Amino acid sequence: MKESKRNWIQAAAALLQNAHISGFVTGEISTGAGKQVCVPGLNCYSCPGAVGACPIGSLQAVLSGGRRGFSYYVTGMILLFGVLFGRLICGFLCPFGFLQDLLYKNHTRKKTVPPRIDRPARYLKYAVLLILVVALPLLARGPYGVGEPWFCKYLCPAGTLEGGIPLILANPGLRAMVGFLFSWKMAILIAILVLSVLLYRPFCKYLCPLGAAYGLLNKCSFYRMSVDKSRCTRCGACERSCKMGVKVLKNINSAECIRCGACKSACPTGAIHSGFLKPEEKRQKAT
Amino acid sequence: MNHRIPELLKPAVKYVVLVLAVVLIALGLWQGEAGEVLQKAVHICLECIGVG
Numbered sequence: 001m002k003e004s005k006r007n008w009i010q011a012a013a014a015l016l017q018n019a020h021i022s023g024f025v026t027g028e029i030s031t032g033a034g035k036q037v038c039v040p041g042l043n044c045y046s047c048p049g050a051v052g053a054c055p056i057g058s059l060q061a062v063l064s065g066g067r068r069g070f071s072y073y074v075t076g077m078i079l080l081f082g083v084l085f086g087r088l089i090c091g092f093l094c095p096f097g098f099l100q101d102l103l104y105k106n107h108t109r110k111k112t113v114p115p116r117i118d119r120p121a122r123y124l125k126y127a128v129l130l131i132l133v134v135a136l137p138l139l140a141r142g143p144y145g146v147g148e149p150w151f152c153k154y155l156c157p158a159g160t161l162e163g164g165i166p167l168i169l170a171n172p173g174l175r176a177m178v179g180f181l182f183s184w185k186m187a188i189l190i191a192i193l194v195l196s197v198l199l200y201r202p203f204c205k206y207l208c209p210l211g212a213a214y215g216l217l218n219k220c221s222f223y224r225m226s227v228d229k230s231r232c233t234r235c236g237a238c239e240r241s242c243k244m245g246v247k248v249l250k251n252i253n254s255a256e257c258i259r260c261g262a263c264k265s266a267c268p269t270g271a272i273h274s275g276f277l278k279p280e281e282k283r284q285k286a287t
Numbered sequence: 288m289n290h291r292i293p294e295l296l297k298p299a300v301k302y303v304v305l306v307l308a309v310v311l312i313a314l315g316l317w318q319g320e321a322g323e324v325l326q327k328a329v330h331i332c333l334e335c336i337g338v339g
Contacts, residue, residue: 029329029330029331030329031329032329033325035324035325035328035329036321036322036324036325036328037321038324044332044335044336045327045328045332045335046331046332046335046336050328052328053324053325053327053328057327057328057332057335058324058327058328061323061324061327061328061332062320062323062324065323065327067323068318068320071315071320072311072312072314072315072318072320073311073312073314073315073316073318073320073321073324074315074320074324075311075315076307076308076309076310076311076312076313076314076315077308077312079304079307079308079311080305080308080309080312082304083301083304083305083308084305148334149332149334149335152332152334152335153334153335153337153339156335159332159335159336159337160336160337163331163332163335163336164335164336164337164338167331167336168336168338174331174336174338177333177338178337178338179338181337181338181339182336182337182338184337185337186337217304220297220300220301220304221301222301222305
């Protein structure tokens with residue numbers, strides 16, 4: 001699939017998940033029943049356009065609410081999306097991933113992170129998932145037994161961009177409440193946006209807890225990537241084309257693969273397949 | 288000791304996870320968690336937008 005076609009799908013997905021367009025003018029968020037259903041990507045439910053709930057925000061909301069020690073519903077939703085698609089969601093459906101893709105298209109000279117920093121840093125997102133999304137909202141409770149959404153409050157750049165900025169621009173009441181926390185979150189957002197011009201998807205690689213959860217399911221998801229070894233000439237074009245740094249020939253369904261299809265397009269012999277069917281089943285269907 | 292999943296069982300993992308996901312969603316719906324998510328999602332989350 002061509003990169004531009006994927007970008008159109010990403011744009012459509014971002015629009016569909018933020019179809020409450022009038023909210024951007026009125027400064028109010030949607031109160032529709034659709035918000036009891038999680039969307040697949042990282043999309044803040046306090047975005048004026050959001051028509052569904054962010055899975056990571058919802059998970060923290062239930063865990064920090066003081067009534068439950070586990071969220072069956074949101075965990076089930078994340079498992080369902082993950083086992084069906086894996087990180088295909090990151091590559092095609094996540095609005096914040098799309099934004100990072102657009103920023104990387106800028107013709108600035110690109111940087112690479114040295115492997116000795118890159119490799120351990122990839123594990124940060126699992127720590128973010130375990131500590132900021134699960135442990136702290138669940139365990140760090142205030143005097144009334146209610147916790148805080150630590151990831152959303154202190155780290156999530158999507159909430160600042162999609163929720164904070166449009167709501168503060170359109171709502172004078174909220175504007176009056178801006179303080180240190182907003183400055184902190186703006187600094188994080190700006191840092192990630194600037195880094196996204198120089199590095200490919202830094203937030204997805206190092207910090208996104210939803211990408212971490214879907215990455216763990218990449219190996220067993222119904223949607224898969226595969227290499228037909230009888231066609232592969234080991235030219236390495238696939239690995240050179242992968243901006244996520246996946247060792248395609250060794251581990252094509254790695255937790256880091258966002259299933260963007262760059263390796264598939266780069267392969268000169270058509271040895272890389274993707275989809276819900278195994279390559280041999282696909283060939284049988286075609287004949 | 289080798290803790291890797293045997294090759295024969297690998298294809299079954301995705302079906303187990305799929306069933307588990309559906310069961311968890313059903314349990315959550317039964318316990319009224321969807322309403323809890325809705326309640327949170329229809330109000331502006333001040334922490335999420337950075338003013339809470």
